[in-house]
Amino acid sequence: MAKEKEVKTNAMRFLEKKKIPYEAKSYECDEFIDGTVVADKLGQPYSETFKTLIAKGKSEYYCFLLPVDRELDLKKAAKSVGEKSVELIHVKDITAITGYVRGGCTPIGMKKQFKTVVHSSAEGLPLFYISGGKIGLQIKLSPIELVGSIGGKFEDIIL
Numbered sequence: 001m002a003k004e005k006e007v008k009t010n011a012m013r014f015l016e017k018k019k020i021p022y023e024a025k026s027y028e029c030d031e032f033i034d035g036t037v038v039a040d041k042l043g044q045p046y047s048e049t050f051k052t053l054i055a056k057g058k059s060e061y062y063c064f065l066l067p068v069d070r071e072l073d074l075k076k077a078a079k080s081v082g083e084k085s086v087e088l089i090h091v092k093d094i095t096a097i098t099g100y101v102r103g104g105c106t107p108i109g110m111k112k113q114f115k116t117v118v119h120s121s122a123e124g125l126p127l128f129y130i131s132g133g134k135i136g137l138q139i140k141l142s143p144i145e146l147v148g149s150i151g152g153k154f155e156d157i158i159l
Contacts, residue, residue, distance in 0.1 A: 009133030010109030022141040029136045032103035035068030049129045057083035063116040070158040080155040106131040116152035123154040
């Protein structure tokens with residue numbers, strides 16, 4: 001029998017091109033599920049499993065990563081990117097803006113690289129988990145290497 005070829009996502013190709021080590025972790029899922037459910041399925045701590053949220057400022061989009069069990073503070077998020085205010089994009093717009101589906105959105109390998117802010121709690125972690133670019137896939141990697149590879153930064157952006 002032929003071995004099934006692993007399908008690479010844009011996020012995986014990006015990391016490989018930048019020579020950033022990562023580990024892909026798959027889970028069974030056909031549709032969007034909450035990040036805390038994903039963390040529970042994979043036995044990952046919430047504090048090390050981050051969700052990706054996309055927000056729009058006056059004329060630009062921004063990417064924010066925060067622990068799955070926390071909420072984005074829109075005022076802190078806006079300040080972190082030099083905007084007066086930002087608002088989360090509508091779920092129906094995620095694919096058109098990022099190229100990813102809800103539940104598979106990740107800060108790497110998007111149609112366009114947006115300014116990215118990762119919650120400061122990740123800065124002290126050796127590794128953390130983010131979406132791998134499709135539903136049913138998580139990527140474990142260094143937050144420092146991720147932020148360095150996309151020109152992002154760490155800041156306190158949660159309530």
